[in-house]
Amino acid sequence: MDSPILELKNITKLYPGVVALDNVSLCFRKGEVHAIVGENGAGKSTFIKIITGAIKQTSGQLFFEGKEITDNSPQKAIELGITTIYQEINLFQNLSVAENIYYNRYDTKYGLINFKELEIKAKTVLDKLGVDINPSELVKSLTVGYQQLVEIAKSLSRTVKVMIMDEPSACLTNNELKYLFDIVKRLREEGVAIIYISHRLEEIFQICDKVSVFRDGHYIKTMDVAETNKSELIRLMVNRELTESYPCIQLQKGEKVLEVKNLTTEFIKDVSFSAYKGERLGFAGLVGSGRTETARAIFGADKLLSGEIYVHGKKVNIYSPEDAIKKGIVLIPEDRKKQGVFLYRSVRDNIVFSYAPKIANLLGIISKKKECTVCDEQISKLSIKTPSLEQLARNLSGGNQQKLVLGKWLLMNCDIIIFDEPTRGIDVGAKQEIYQLMNELSENGKVIIIISSELPELIGMSDRIIVMSEGRKIGELEGRDITQERILELASETRRIVK
Amino acid sequence: MITETKKSERIAINKYNFDWSSTGIIMALIVMCIIFSVTTKSFLSPNNFANISRQISIVGICAVGMTMVILTGGIDLSIGSLIGLTSVTAATMMSNEFPIWIAVLLTLLLGVAVGALNAAIINIFKVPPIITTLGTMISLRGVVYIITGGMPIYGLPEKFKVLGQGSIGIIPISVIIMVIVFVFGYVLLNKTPFGRRIYGIGGSQETARLSGVNIQKEIYKLYMLVGFLGAVAGMILMSRVNSGQPSAGDGYEMDIITAVVLGGVSVSGGEGKLSKVIIGVIFMGVLANGMMMLNINEYWQRVVKGVVLLLAVIIDIRSRERKSVVKA
Numbered sequence: 078m079d080s081p082i083l084e085l086k087n088i089t090k091l092y093p094g095v096v097a098l099d100n101v102s103l104c105f106r107k108g109e110v111h112a113i114v115g116e117n118g119a120g121k122s123t124f125i126k127i128i129t130g131a132i133k134q135t136s137g138q139l140f141f142e143g144k145e146i147t148d149n150s151p152q153k154a155i156e157l158g159i160t161t162i163y164q165e166i167n168l169f170q171n172l173s174v175a176e177n178i179y180y181n182r183y184d185t186k187y188g189l190i191n192f193k194e195l196e197i198k199a200k201t202v203l204d205k206l207g208v209d210i211n212p213s214e215l216v217k218s219l220t221v222g223y224q225q226l227v228e229i230a231k232s233l234s235r236t237v238k239v240m241i242m243d244e245p246s247a248c249l250t251n252n253e254l255k256y257l258f259d260i261v262k263r264l265r266e267e268g269v270a271i272i273y274i275s276h277r278l279e280e281i282f283q284i285c286d287k288v289s290v291f292r293d294g295h296y297i298k299t300m301d302v303a304e305t306n307k308s309e310l311i312r313l314m315v316n317r318e319l320t321e322s323y324p325c326i327q328l329q330k331g332e333k334v335l336e337v338k339n340l341t342t343e344f345i346k347d348v349s350f351s352a353y354k355g356e357r358l359g360f361a362g363l364v365g366s367g368r369t370e371t372a373r374a375i376f377g378a379d380k381l382l383s384g385e386i387y388v389h390g391k392k393v394n395i396y397s398p399e400d401a402i403k404k405g406i407v408l409i410p411e412d413r414k415k416q417g418v419f420l421y422r423s424v425r426d427n428i429v430f431s432y433a434p435k436i437a438n439l440l441g442i443i444s445k446k447k448e449c450t451v452c453d454e455q456i457s458k459l460s461i462k463t464p465s466l467e468q469l470a471r472n473l474s475g476g477n478q479q480k481l482v483l484g485k486w487l488l489m490n491c492d493i494i495i496f497d498e499p500t501r502g503i504d505v506g507a508k509q510e511i512y513q514l515m516n517e518l519s520e521n522g523k524v525i526i527i528i529s530s531e532l533p534e535l536i537g538m539s540d541r542i543i544v545m546s547e548g549r550k551i552g553e554l555e556g557r558d559i560t561q562e563r564i565l566e567l568a569s570e571t572r573r574i575v576k
Numbered sequence: 577m578i579t580e581t582k583k584s585e586r587i588a589i590n591k592y593n594f595d596w597s598s599t600g601i602i603m604a605l606i607v608m609c610i611i612f613s614v615t616t617k618s619f620l621s622p623n624n625f626a627n628i629s630r631q632i633s634i635v636g637i638c639a640v641g642m643t644m645v646i647l648t649g650g651i652d653l654s655i656g657s658l659i660g661l662t663s664v665t666a667a668t669m670m671s672n673e674f675p676i677w678i679a680v681l682l683t684l685l686l687g688v689a690v691g692a693l694n695a696a697i698i699n700i701f702k703v704p705p706i707i708t709t710l711g712t713m714i715s716l717r718g719v720v721y722i723i724t725g726g727m728p729i730y731g732l733p734e735k736f737k738v739l740g741q742g743s744i745g746i747i748p749i750s751v752i753i754m755v756i757v758f759v760f761g762y763v764l765l766n767k768t769p770f771g772r773r774i775y776g777i778g779g780s781q782e783t784a785r786l787s788g789v790n791i792q793k794e795i796y797k798l799y800m801l802v803g804f805l806g807a808v809a810g811m812i813l814m815s816r817v818n819s820g821q822p823s824a825g826d827g828y829e830m831d832i833i834t835a836v837v838l839g840g841v842s843v844s845g846g847e848g849k850l851s852k853v854i855i856g857v858i859f860m861g862v863l864a865n866g867m868m869m870l871n872i873n874e875y876w877q878r879v880v881k882g883v884v885l886l887l888a889v890i891i892d893i894r895s896r897e898r899k900s901v902v903k904a
Contacts, residue, residue, distance in 0.1 A: 378786060402788040416786050419779040421846055426772060431787045433769035442767045485787065 080143060081106050082270050083128070083159070083239050088137035090123050097123040100137070101296040103289060105239065110261060110271045112281040112302070115291035116314055116504035121274055124291070125241055128272075129161050130154040142238075158238035162245050164502075166224045168216045168231075175199035175212035178231045202230045206260055221364045222253030229260060240264060241272045244502065246280060250363040250530055251565060258284050276502060277531065278307050290314055315506050323512060323537025331355050333390070334524045335406075335493050337375060340384035344370035345548040348384075352493070357515065357525040359539030361532070361564045367548040368528045369411055372495045376408040377401040388492070402431065405492035409482045409499060411528070413475065417482040420471035424463045427470050427481045428452045432488040455484035459514060476507025483514065494518060495526040500534065512538060532561050544568050600891055601838055601852070605859050612866035619869055626748055630740075630816065632861030633750035634659070634809045636854070638832045639839075640761035641802035643853050646836055647765075648777045648798060649845030650705035654694060655806050655832060657716035659825025662687050662810030664720050667729040667820025676736060684807045690716065691803025695796040713829065720822050729820035740816030750812045757805065762850050774798065778845030834881060835860045838888040856888075 081104035090098040098120045105111050115121050126132045127139070130149040139146045141157050168177045175196045176183075183190045184198075199212035208226050216224060225245065232240065242261075246254050261284055264271060273285055281288055282302060290297040290313040297313050331354025340348040345367040352358045360368040373379040375386060377395040386393050393404045401407070410416035418427050429436065429448050436447040452466055459480040463473055470478055479499060486494060496515065500508045515538060519525045529535040535542065541555045544567040552567045612619040638655050645652045662683050669679035690712065697708045742749045765771035773794050776784040785791055813824050839856030841848025863884065867877045 376786070397790065398786050399788045399790050408786060410786055415780060416782045419776055419783055419846075421779050422775060426775070430772055430776060433772050437769055441769070442763065443769065443772075489788075 081140075082142055084140040085124075085128070086138045086140070088124070088127060088134045088139070090120075090127065090132070091135045096294050098127075098134075099294050099296075101291075102137075103296060103299065105270045105272060107238075107268045107270050108265050109287060110265055110273055110285045112273045112275065112285040112288040113291060114275070114278070114281065114288060114310060114314055116506065119291040119314070120294040121291055122243075123294075125161070125243060125272070125274065128154070128159060128239075128241065155235065158236045159241070160232035160235065160237050160239070161241040161243060162225075162228055162232060164244035166221065166228060168224055168227060170217040171215065173213050173215055174203075174210055174219075174227055174230075177216055177227060178202060178212075178234050180231075198234075199230070202234045206230055206233065207263075208256075220253075222249050222256070225249060225253070226256070226260075229257075233264075237264075237269055239270045239272065241274070243274045244276065245273075246275055246277060250568070251532060251561075252363065252568075254280075276504065278310055278505075279533075281310070282307065292316060311505055315504075323534070331522065334388065335375075336387040336390075338385045338387075340371065340374050340386070341382045342370060342374045342379045343382070344379065345374060345545075348374075348545075348550050350543055350550065350553070352524045352526065354522050354524065355519050357519050357527060357538055357540045359535045359542040360526065360528045360545060361535055361542050362545035362551075362568050364530065366545040366568065368545050369497055370548070371545065372408055372497055372526065372528060375401065375493075376406055376495065378408065402489055402491070405490065406495070407486040407489060407491040407493070408495045409479065409486070409497060411497040411501065413478055413482070413501075418470045418478045421469060423467045423469060424456075424461070424473070424481060425449070425452050425466040428455050428484045429488070431485055451488065452484075455487065458487070459484055460510065474507065475503045476511065479503060479507075479511060480514075491523070493524040493526065495528070497528045498530065499527065500529075500531070508534075532564060536561065536564075601840070601855055601859060601888070605855065605862065608859070608862055608866065612862070612869065616866065616869040619866060622746070624865065624869075626743070626746065628858075628861045628865045629751045630748050631865060632857050633748070633754040634813055635828065635831050635835055635860060636754040636857045637757045637805050637809045637812070638802075638828065639835050639853055639857050640757050640850065641805040642832045642836050643761070643839070643841055643848065643850055644765065644774050644798055645705070645802055646833075646841050646843060647774050647845060647848055648795070649781070650698075650795075650798075651709065651833065651843075652694065652799070652802050653706065653709040653829050654690070654713040654716060655709075655802065656825040656828035656830075657713045657720065658687060658690050658803060658806035659810040659813060659828055660720045660822065661690070661716050661723075662807040663814040663824040664724050664729060664820035664822060666811050667732060667814050668723060670733055670736060671729055671731040671820075676733060680811065683811060684804055687803040687805075687807025687810070688800045689803070690806070691800040692796060694803070695792075695799035698799070699792040699795055717826070720824075724820065724822040726822055728822065730818075732814070732818055732820075736815050737818060738815070740812045740814070741818075750816070753808065753812065757808070758850065758854060765850055770794070770797065775846060778847070780846075830885075831860055831864075831881070834885040834888070837885060837892070840892060842892065843889070860884075 084104040086102050088098055088101045101124065113121050113124065123132070127134050130151045130153055133149070139149060146153070169180065178199045179195055184194045185191060196212040203210050203212065206226065206229065208230065210219065210223060210227065216227060219227065245257060249257060261271060275281060285302050287299060288302050288305065288310065289299040290310065292314060333351050334354050335352040338349045348367070348371050360371065362368045370379060374381055375395070377397045377400050381395070386395055388404050388406070395401045395404065414420060419430070425448065429451060432451065433443055436451065437443050449466060455461070456463065461477050461480045461484065463477065470481060473481070499511055499515070503511065515525050515527070527535060527538055536559050539559070541553065542559055542564065543550055544552045544554065544564055546568055554563055618624050642652060642655065665686055666679055666683040669682065670676065694708055694712055697703050698705055738749060740750055744752065765774065773784065773789050776787065776789060777791060777794060781791060810825065814820055835856040836853055837843060837856070838859055839848065839853030841853060863880070864877070867880065
């Protein structure tokens with residue numbers, strides 16, 4: 078076997094009071110897709126940051142093509158040919174595709190940028206990827222999936238020897254995912270070493286050659302993907318038996334709770350549907366198809382241009398989230414960190430944030446006692462893991478942060494709960510808990526609306542699924558009709574017609 | 577229900593890390609006091625303490641409002657001009673023999689109205705607070721000069737001197753007002769839903785909005801409160817100098833902002849404590865007083881104040897970086 082292109086020896090990273098990585102040794106080879114898995118907080122990010130030079134290890138050595146790197150930095154890593162694709166898009170939305178790909182490396186003629194040359198070069202890179210994007214198009218006019226491809230093109234416009242993909246699939250729908258996999262395969266054939274990080278274990282079996290498991294800052298083991306299976310991986314990750322399954326419940330269709338008619342906003346057109354007591358209603362579609370936007374319209378987060386919303390048969394006017402909450406509609410937003418929790422506020426503050434006026438006395442002062450009682454109740458009900466009520470939300474894991482948002486809403490006496498990507502970036506164990514909670518709520522007669530890019534999750538958790546595309550409702554599937562194929566068909570077929 | 581996890585142990589260890597942002601300013605204050613008491617004769621006299629406390633009361637009262645504004649990620653540059661405006665309007669009314677209570681009431685209303693104007697421009701036209709209040713700061717100062725014709729207004733009622741010059745026992749009345757305002761502000765920020773919303777808006781405006789906060793309403797309330805406090809400060813200043821000075825409050829916004837930042841309030845919003853801001857206020861007061869006693873010329877005083885502001889921000893950023901590294 079040839080020598081590794083990248084080798085890490087005895088890497089330890091200490092933060093004051095925390096061992097983030099404990100004596101990890103690992104090597105990566107050319108033309109190999111190497112997955113790294115672990116629950117949140119297992120040390121994956123720290124490990125990646127050390128490779129990319131974003132942080133420096135406390136002890137241990139880093140070898141690239143056999144030579145030790147002692148002065149690693151983001152700049153140095155790029156020069157060596159180590160690039161990273163992050164789950165968030167880091168492109169300039171207001172610049173063209175070509176400008177983004179060659180940002181700050183423009184060809185100039187008499188000190189002016191030679192745009193023609195730039196676009197030709199960009200086109201070459203895009204063609205190499207097999208992507209059909211016009212280089213002069215503005216990035217903001219592309220879908221998230223295509224933007225992700227531009228990111229990849231950007232990194233391939235330099236010499237790449239090691240490519241790190243950090244949750245590249247988090248924002249992609251299944252179609253776009255296939256595309257991504259094709260690219261990964263092509264890169265592998267070209268001899269690039271790929272480090273692949275994902276919470277979606279299925280992907281690892283589809284695309285990776287090797288998989289390394291991390292747990293609590295420790296390196297556990299590396300295996301050939303062919304010689305392991307999902308349940309073994311999960312067991313190694315969480316150190317306990319767990320099945321990734323979707324708890325099933327029997328639905329008794331109750332009265333109609335929510336009805337929306339011809340909802341139209343800047344992003345969606347003429348969306349109509351109803352939801353019933355205790356129902357779990359799923360929304361499928363590609364990113365940007367109008368799933369999230371429909372939720373935001375009902376919740377009053379986007380401005381309604383036309384359309385009507387009925388709750389319990391009564392027409393309601395919703396102009397803001399404030400109005401929606403009063404009518405019993407709540408939203409758990411897709412971007413937990415920016416829209417869901419206050420990262421720098423305590424667990425207590427996050428839970429009672431919206432409820433606070435109700436536990437204030439006549440002078441408007443919040444009763445500390447009531448506040449703590451209320452919080453403790455939610456913490457035990459949702460089994461939120463936190464050392465204390467005063468812990469900052471940012472120190473909790475993704476799953477527990479999500480529970481904070483849920484706890485905030487359960488206090489508000491809501492009937493309709495919209496979950497937008499409820500388990501994105503959440504580890505396996507926490508996912509199960511979230512599913513369990515969703516089912517409990519539905520059994521208690523709440524309407525659960527689920528938006529998810531993970532089809533198995535959506536299918537497993539929904540009684541009925543509405544498929545969206547290009548801002549319109551395309552179809553509705555129920556019972557046995559709900560299959561992955563059928564959903565994909567609906568979500569993508571119309572797309573072609575529209576184009 | 578509270579589970580002892582590994583995390584709690586981690587936090588406990590972090591507690592022992594020295595937090596320079598809070599202790600640094602107290603140490604600096606103590607060192608400064610020692611230097612001034614050694615180098616000047618009268619720094620330690622009770623008289624001088626009364627003096628300092630009178631001087632800081634105006635900045636202190638406004639700092640409470642400014643803290644809240646900065647916590648939301650905003651800023652109010654117009655506060656100095658508002659002090660000037662309320663100071664000369666109150667003086668004009670009183671010298672024209674308006675009953676004192678009517679003059680006080682109208683002045684407070686004027687302050688609230690100016691705050692509402694700032695909020696309206698921010699809310700309706702989406703002008704960032706720094707630009708909005710820069711505009712009103714310049715305009716209001718113009719209004720002050722128009723009202724006074726550039727001349728001080730004298731002939732104030734004898735009784736009104738009590739506000740800025742009187743004291744109960746040895747404690748100046750203005751200081752008592754400042755303490756009341758601080759307690760009020762502390763309760764408001766830490767014990768009421770309004771305070772939670774202020775911190776929430778600064779932490780993440782979008783999260784706050786999606787949690788059902790009417791952001792615009794809160795901005796109105798907030799800037800109106802700042803206007804009210806500005807009017808209180810304006811009248812105290814007027815009473816202390818026993819006249820309505822057209823230049824009253826000029827440049828105060830910078831002292832106020834510096835005091836708030838020294839108190840560890842993050843200019844990007846969402847983080848900071850009123851209890852620390854009071855130390856920032858005292859720091860600024862002692863610094864100004866000591867430099868005056870040392871006869872340091874006014875130009876140099878400006879240089880020092882600017883450097884202090886920058887140092888405060890640098891320490892704030894450094895300590896934040898260190899914290900974020902710990903959590904990464």
